[in-house]
Amino acid sequence: MRFTLRGPLGWALAAGVLIAACGGTGGTTNPSAGATTAASNGPRIGSFDRPVVLAFTPSQEAATISTNGAAIKAALEKATGLAWKVTAMSSYAAQVEAMGAGSVDVGFFAPLQMTLLISKSYGTPILGALRKDDTGQLATTYKSQILVRTDSGINSIADLKGKRVAVSTYGSIPHVILKQALSSYGMNPEKDITVLAMGGSGDRLAALTAGAVDATPLDVAYIQRTEQAGFTNLLYLGDVVNLRLGGFAVTTDKIQRNPDQILRVARATLKGVRFLKNNKPDTLAIMRDYLKISGDYVETIYQFSLKSLNENGLVAKSS
Numbered sequence: 473m474r475f476t477l478r479g480p481l482g483w484a485l486a487a488g489v490l491i492a493a494c495g496g497t498g499g500t501t502n503p504s505a506g507a508t509t510a511a512s513n514g515p516r517i518g519s520f521d522r523p524v525v526l527a528f529t530p531s532q533e534a535a536t537i538s539t540n541g542a543a544i545k546a547a548l549e550k551a552t553g554l555a556w557k558v559t560a561m562s563s564y565a566a567q568v569e570a571m572g573a574g575s576v577d578v579g580f581f582a583p584l585q586m587t588l589l590i591s592k593s594y595g596t597p598i599l600g601a602l603r604k605d606d607t608g609q610l611a612t613t614y615k616s617q618i619l620v621r622t623d624s625g626i627n628s629i630a631d632l633k634g635k636r637v638a639v640s641t642y643g644s645i646p647h648v649i650l651k652q653a654l655s656s657y658g659m660n661p662e663k664d665i666t667v668l669a670m671g672g673s674g675d676r677l678a679a680l681t682a683g684a685v686d687a688t689p690l691d692v693a694y695i696q697r698t699e700q701a702g703f704t705n706l707l708y709l710g711d712v713v714n715l716r717l718g719g720f721a722v723t724t725d726k727i728q729r730n731p732d733q734i735l736r737v738a739r740a741t742l743k744g745v746r747f748l749k750n751n752k753p754d755t756l757a758i759m760r761d762y763l764k765i766s767g768d769y770v771e772t773i774y775q776f777s778l779k780s781l782n783e784n785g786l787v788a789k790s791s
Contacts (some may be wrong), residue, residue, distance in 0.1 A: 517554075517577065517726075517729070517730060517733075518552070518554030518555055518556075518730070518733060519554075519555060520555050522555075523554070523555035523556050523557040524548075524552075524554055524555065524556045524557070524577050524578060524733070525556075525557045525559065525575065525576050525577045525578070526544075526548065526556060526557070526558050526559070526576075526577070526578045526579065527559050527560070527561050527567050527570065527571075527576040527578070527579040527580070528558070528559070528560045528561065528579070528580050529561065529564065529567060529579070529580050529581055529582050529585060540762070541558040541559070541560075544558045545557065545558045547740075548737070548740070551736060551737070551739075551740035552733060552736045552737060552740070553736075554733060559576075561576075561579075564582065564585050564588075564644070565588075567579055567581070567585065568581075568585055568588050568589050568592065568594060569594075571589060571594045571595050571721070571723055572592060572594035572595075574723065574725070577722060577723060577726055578721070578722050578726075578734075578737065579595075579721055579722075581597075581721050582645050586721060589721055593724065594723065594724075595721040595722055595723050595724060596721060596722065596723075596724050596727055597721050598721065598722060598727075598734060598738055599738055599741060599742075617689065617690060617692060617705045617706075617707065617708050617709060618632075618637075618650070618653070618687055618688070618689050618690075618705070618706045618707045618709065619677075619680060619687060619688060619689075619690050619698055619703045619704065619705055619706070620680075620686060620687045620703065620704050620706055621680065621681075621683070621686075621702075621703060621704070622702045622703065622704050624686055624687075624704075626686060626687065626704075626706065627704075627706075628706065629653070629654065629657045629659070629706060629707060630657065630659070632654070632659070632664070632665055632686070632687055632706075633659065633664045633665065634664070634665070634666075635665055635666070635686035635687060636665070636666045636668055636684075636685045636686045636687075637650060637665050637666070637667055637668070637685060637686065637687045637688060637689075638667075638668050638669075638670035638676040638679050638680065638684075638685040638687070638688040639667055639668070639669060639670070639676075639688070639689065640669065640670070640671060640672055640673075640676070641669045641671075642667070642669055646688075646689040647667065649689060649709050650667075650689050650709075652712070653707060653709050653712050656712045657712075668685055670684075670685065670688070673690050673691055673694055676688040676690065677690060677694060677697065677698070680703070681701060687706070689709060692772075692773060695769055695772055695773060696765050696766060696768070696769035699769075722734055748778075749778060752774070755774065756770050756771070756774060759773065759774060
């Protein structure tokens with residue numbers, strides 16, 4: 473089996489975008505007002521002394537990102553001819569503030585993070601991840617699911633009233649989409665359920681298994697574990713929630729100073745996306761290794777992945 477650059481780079485970057493939507497932790501840092509000026513007077517960005525810093529959004533898969541960071545770094549350096557540093561941030565807010573401080577140059581951002589980034593004028597989105605719906609058209613919905621135990625007696629969204637629902641942190645993506653989903657069913661998410669901050673998807677799944685909570689939104693990448701555990705899926709959140717999957721952002725200053733570098737990264741990322749779509753056997757092998765899932769479930773997750781990525785990177789204004 474021969475892999476080109478598009479294989480490892482494309483799947484690593486695409487996986488980063490997919491993971492970005494799954495939820496993380498909260499926190500803040502203080503940006504340095506002189507960061508941009510200092511950066512412009514220091515070593516050339518992309519040099520050995522000043523590598524391009526790529527930050528992944530906080531994720532329950534941070535350990536996996538760290539483990540594969542060397543491969544991602546090598547693929548990016550081969551694609552761009554620049555020195556790179558790949559890191560996983562500790563919180564949503566920290567990643568936004570790091571972009572503002574100039575300590576992060578490029579990053580994968582979840583939708584709410586991107587909103588905050590833009591509102592603070594810290595960066596500009598250059599690529600967006602959208603799913604395709606069942607008709608093959610690009611959609612702005614979010615493909616996650618609300619899971620409950622089969623012995624919980626919860627058989628519908630209305631049955632969640634008075635129940636304990638786990639999210640990663642308050643104000644996180646899982647929390648926001650949960651509130652939108654419940655509201656679409658005529659429920660009051662502030663009063664009808666008890667929301668508990670339980671950490672990443674793995675922690676929430678453990679809490680659900682132990683009976684510490686009654687339900688939780690969970691990424692479809694956990695489908696093997698949840699089906700084997702016999703959990704019931706109440707709702708695919710993408711059916712009711714209008715939300716971008718994630719995106720790829722850089723600082724405004726970087727766009728002005730290094731437009732060619734951004735173009736090369738965008739081109740390499742889109743080549744990776746096309747590799748995923750056009751080289752299914754190789755992609756399934758990478759997914760099995762990266763996500764640690766069996767062949768029985770990798771096809772299902774692959775189909776969800778195809779819905780999550782578009783080949784031109786453009787985002788419709790309606791989203």
